[in-house]
Amino acid sequence: MGTNIGTSVTNTLVAMTQAGDRSTFRRAFAGATVHDFFNWLSVLVLLPLEVASGYLYVVTELIIESFNIQSGEAPDLLNVITDVLTEAIIQLDESVIGGIATGDPEARNKSMIKKWCQTYTNTVRRAVG
Structure with a gap:
């Protein structure tokens, strides 16, 4: 308050x-x-x-x-709520992030994204006849 x-x-x-x-x-x-x-x-x-x-x-x-x-000990309140939604949208490849952090030159050319949300185009089909 x-x-x-x-x-x-x-x-x-x-x-x-x-x-x-x-x-x-x-x-x-x-x-x-x-x-x-x-x-x-x-x-x-x-x-x-x-x-x-x-x-x-x-x-x-x-x-x-x-x-x-x-x-x-501190509870992960927000993680419990947001993880489900976040994982449905995007997932990061932690091995690539770790490789970049440790200076692995091969990791710099890899994508950090394992999965991202797909976009769909709304289409309307009309019956021809």
């Missing part, structure tokens, strides 16, 4: 730096204002909810306990 408030102040200050050009300033300030409303509404909804019920603390505690984190 503190981050939301801090971001609101920061993006308003950044929008103010565009005051030299009226058109740019209007767009920048409008964007900052929309972002500010989202941040402040989040705080206005979540803060009373947390004060009244402790809901966010309880949910966070349950999530942390479910990871079975050992002391000093």
Whole structure:
């Protein structure tokens, strides 16, 4: 919640730096204002909810306990979420990356990409007759 408030102040200050050009300033300030409303509404909804019920603390505690984190160990939260999507789009050849890192001259001429997403062209077939 503190981050939301801090971001609101920061993006308003950044929008103010565009005051030299009226058109740019209007767009920048409008964007900052929309972002500010989202941040402040989040705080206005979540803060009373947390004060009244402790809901966010309880949910966070349950999530942390479910990871079975050992002391000093950090979970790979984003990797669990993004690996499936990333691997469907592109896969890098780690042996080529390792070869480049170790200075193998043959690795410089190889592609680091093992697999990349295929693009398809949408075509419409019309019946002739």
